[in-house]
Amino acid sequence: MPLSRNAKVLSTKQPRVSKANPTAENVNPEKLLLQEESCQTKRSLSSPQGGPKKRSAFGDLTNAHKNHVVSGKKEAVKVVLQKNHTAQGVARNNEINLQKSMKKTPPTEVPAESKEDPTPEKPVPEQVPAVEDIDKEQLGDPYANAEYAKEIFEYMREREEKFILPNYMEKQSDISRDMRAILVDWMVEVQERYPPCVDDFLYICDDAYKREELIAMEISILTTLKFDINIPIPYRFLRRFAKCARASMETLTLARFLCEMTLQEYDYAQESPSKLAASCLLLALTMKNLGGWTPTLEYYSGYRAQDLHPLVKRLNFLLTYQPRDKLKAVRTKYSHRVFFEVAKAMPMDMLKLEEILKSC
Template identity: 40%
Template sequence: MFAKKQTTGVNRRAGPKKTEQPLKGENAKNVAGRPTRRTELVDITNATKEQSTKDGKKKLITDPLKPRKTNIPVNIQQQQASRLIGKKAEKVKEVHNPALPIPKSEQTSSSQKSNDSENLSPTEEEFSFIEEGEASPQVAERSLLSFDEEKKDDEFHVAIYAQDIFDYYKRREFMFRIPSYLGTKQCHITPAMRAILVDWLVEIQENFELNHETLYLAVKLTDLYLSRVEVDKEMLQLLGSAAVFIASKFDERFPPLIEDFTYICDNVFDKNQFIEMEMEVLKRVDFDLGIPISYRFLRRYAKVARSTMETLTLARYILELSLMEYSLVSELDSMIAAAALYIAMRMRSEGAWEGDVIKASGYELEQIKPLVPKLNALLHSQPDARLKTIFCKYSHIVFHEVAKIKPLETSELL
C-alpha cells in the first residue's frame, strides 16, 4: 500500500545520503544531502554588545548585572516615576472600561477563533480531576503501596508521588478519548489500511531504535487526528510519519532527522509537506502531547505486581498487538494495559490480580474481563503475511521469544 524503502541500515543521524568515509577540504563543504553544520546559538535572552581587545578576546562593553549610574537628582526621578504611574493607570482604565464598544474587527476575530477550535482537544479546565465525593490529596492522606514503600529512599522513583501521578494520568485519559471514526469521519480508510499503517510504524520504531513510548504516542496522535479531520488514503503514510516525527521530538533524546522520514517514504513527500502535516497535527491536539498511553500504565502495574521481565515482555507483546486492532481504539489505555498484564500473568502462572495491583490500577477483575476475550483473540489469530512485524519482533531472543508461547483458551482466563 505504501511506497517505502528498506529501513534496515538507515543512518538515523543524517539520513541515507551520508558518505562512507569522512571528507576533507573543499569536498567536505558541499556534500549532496548532508545538512550544513550550524554554529553555536547565542543566548538571545541576554544579548549584550561586545568589543574586541588587543589580545583578540571579546569582552562586554557593560556588565549586564551591574546597576547603571545616573546623574539625575533623586527628587526629579521620583516626579518622573509618579507621572509614569499615573499614565499607566489611565491606560488600564481605558482598557477595562465596559462602556466602550468592541471593534468589529475584534468581534470577527473572536468568532473565527471559536470556529477554529471546534476540532481541538478539550482543555484541563473542562474536566474535574477530583471525583465527586472524593477528598483532595491534602485532606485524605493514604498509605503508600508496598512497592512504593520499598522505593521510598530512591529519589528517581518519587515513591510518595508515584500513585498520584498515575491517578492523574487516568483522569486525563478522558480528554483524549477517541470515538469510532471509520465510516463516519473517514469514509475512504478501512481497518485493514489502518493496521498496515501501524505495522509500518512498528517497523520504523524498531529500525530507528526508538523508545516504545514514541510508538504508542505516534499511534495515538494518528488516531486523534483521524477522528477530527478527514484524510485521503494517499496521505495516510504522511500522517503516520509526521506523528512519529512529533513523538520522537517529545520522547527521544536524539530524534531522527526529517530527511530520514522522507527517505523511508521513498521521497513521495517532500520536506515542506512533512512540516505542514506536523503543524496540522499539533494544532488539532492543541499542542498538548502529554497524552496518557497504555505502555506507561503497563510498566507501572508490572512494577507493583513485581512481575518478571518475561511476563512484562509478554504483556508488551499483547499490548502492541492491540495497537493494530481498530475495535480497541475507543477503549481506555489504562484498562487495556491492565487486561494485557492479567493475561500475561495467567499465561505464565505468575501472581494473581489482587491486592496492590488492584489499588495501583484502580480496576477490579470484573472490570477488565470484557477486554480479555478481545485481547486473547489477537494471540489466537494467525498473523497476516503483510502484518508480521510485531510477531517477528517478539519472536526474537531479545524479547524472550514470547510470541511463540502457546496462548490459553478464553475459558481458562475468565
C-alpha cells in the same frame, strides 16, 4: 403532711376534713387523693340528684357521699372505714399506673455488680489484604518517582477519559479498517529506539515528500492538537502495574506484546489505556501461571479482576486466531531473543482460562 409530687396533677387544694370524723388526722396522702378525686368527680347531667358519675378506672370510689359520718353511729363509721380502706388500695394502684402513663420510662440502671469496669475484650482485627507501597523505591524513572508517582498517575487517569476515541470510521471515508491496520504495521516496522531526524523520515518515505512539506504537516498536526500531545498510553500504565505485581522483564515484555497486538485492530482503539494495560498484564500473569490480581494491583490500578475478565478473554482470542496473518511486524519484533521470544508463547485454552478467571 405534704402531698406527693403527683398530687398537683389532680388538684392543688386539700379537702376540708370534718371534725366529726375521728380518723381524719390519720388519713395518709393516698386517702386525701382519693377524697379529692371524689369531690371533683363531674356530676352527670342525666342524674336528677346530681350524683357523681362513676368511672370504670376507679371502681367504687364514687361513693364519696357516704364518707360523711354521723356522730354517735359507730356502725356507720366502721362501714366508711372499711370502704375507705378498700378504696385506698385501689387508689394506690391507680396512682402508680397514672405515674407510669405520664412519665417516660427511666433508663435502666446498670446493676451494681456490672458497674465495675470489666476486662475489655480484645477486638478481632479484620482481615484486610495487605497493600504494598510500590513508590517507596526510586528507580530513576520520572514516571516512577516516589514523591510524584501517585499524583502523576492520578492525573493520567483523569486525562485518559478525555482521549477515548469515538467511532471515527463512520465519520470519514479516507481510510478503511484494513488501511489503518497496514499503516500501523508499517509504523511498527520502521520505528527506531530514538526519535529519527527529518532526513531519516525523508529516507523512509523514499523521498516522496520534500523537507518543507514534512515540516509543514508536523506544524499542522501540532496546531490541530493545540500542542496537547501528552496523551496517556497503555505502555505507561503497563509499567506501573507490572511494578505492582513485581513482574519480571520477561512477563512485562509478554504483556507489551499483547498490548501492541491490539494496535492494528480498530475494535481496541476505543478501550481506555489503563484498562487495556491491566488486562494485558492479567493475561500475561495467567499465561505464565504467576497468580491472579492481587490487592496491590487492585489498589493502584483501580480495577477489580472481574472488571477485566471480558477484555482478557478477547485478548486471548486475538492471540489465538490472529485475524491479520499478512501483517506480521509486531509478531516478528517480539519473536527476537531481545524480547525473550514472547511471540512464540502459546495462547491459553479458552475453557481453562475461564476456569482460572472464575477463581480470581
